[in-house]
Amino acid sequence: MSRSAALSSFIDSTPPGELADVTKAIKSILGDDSVQNELSPAFEKYNEDQLATVKLPGGSGEVVVSAHNALGDGRYYDVESQSSFAFDHATQKASGVQSYVLESNHSDLVKSLVKSLGTHASEHYPKASLGVYPIEDDSQIAIHTVANKYSPSNYWNGRWRSSYIYNPSSGSIAGTIKVDVHYYEDGNVRLITDKKVDLKVGGSANASEVVRQIANAEKKYQEDLNKAFGSLSEGAFKQLRRQLPVTRQKVEWDKISGYRLGQDIGGGRSR
Known part of the structure; x- marks a missing residue:
């Protein structure tokens, strides 16, 4: 390389x-x-x-x-x-x-999609940016939503991205939802996940119907993610180790060499 x-x-x-x-x-x-x-x-x-x-x-x-x-x-x-x-x-x-003046046969639809998508984003994301653009020689429309939340002082950053290609002639909507979260306090943990989406609306569907289908797909994915995180917390993570030692006190890992594992951490008595 x-x-x-x-x-x-x-x-x-x-x-x-x-x-x-x-x-x-x-x-x-x-x-x-x-x-x-x-x-x-x-x-x-x-x-x-x-x-x-x-x-x-x-x-x-x-x-x-x-x-x-x-x-x-x-x-x-x-x-x-x-x-x-x-x-x-x-x-x-x-x-x-x-x-800049948009020149497209779908100008009215694009502007309506921007308005409807803006309403959806403001209702479901604390802070989001969006873009709607005619592509492929004006035969299709790209629809993007991105929501960033950065907290470097707390050692984490995250981004939600959803991108769709809408074909007004066929009524098809195909795209991907992506989530990327990085947590790096005393470690380095990153979640990267994506979900492919295929939807269908009528050939004469208006902007509200297109965005309604997108909103339903994103809501379902968010619910699926919440369920997956809940299962990890209650299942796999608990099997890895105790959330806290028996003493109910956090382990001071800098002093780990000085612990008597069976007694200080496990709560046992000295002999």
């Missing part, structure tokens, strides 16, 4: 919200700040795959960066704000905002 390929693999596997940290670590290890230029293609692929979000200068909410709303030369567009912008993939900052 070449150096560029190896470095790109590090970027590709970066947990949500930690791109700047990983880039800083790579620079520190190599002792070379110029490596950032070498990583430019990896940054672009990562941001588009992860549906990176960015706040536009003067804007209130965050907009989505994806392969489906790319205009070329590092510029992207957003339907809701009717603007295009330049995006720096290394710093994840936006600039050069300009007015």
Whole structure:
């Protein structure tokens, strides 16, 4: 594997919200700040795959960066704000905002989908960004929702991504829901899971019906995840070890060498 390929693999596997940290670590290890230029293609692929979000200068909410709303030369567009912008993939900052008018035979449907999807997102996610874009020579519509929640001070970050391709002619909706959560306090635990979704609406379905089907699929997946976590907590995790020692006190792992396992931890008496 070449150096560029190896470095790109590090970027590709970066947990949500930690791109700047990983880039800083790579620079520190190599002792070379110029490596950032070498990583430019990896940054672009990562941001588009992860549906990176960015706040536009003067804007209130965050907009989505994806392969489906790319205009070329590092510029992207957003339907809701009717603007295009330049995006720096290394710093994840936006600039050069300009007015942008969507030209599509499905303009009305796209705008209706943005409105309906916005209502759904505000009801089910604490903070979410969304994007709806005509693709494939205006024959299909890409629908994205991304919800990030970062808490680096508590050593965890997470991202929900859902992406669908809607074909207005056939009424088919195909996509994937992805969840990526990283917890790294005194350890390194990461959950990466995805769910493929195939839905069907009538050929004349309106935006509300399309989003209703998407909302039902996402609700069911969230319920399935909650059940799976409950089963782990009550089953497999309990079988691994006690949640607390018999003394009901947390083990001070820094002092583990000084414990008399059968007595201090197990609660037994000294002989």
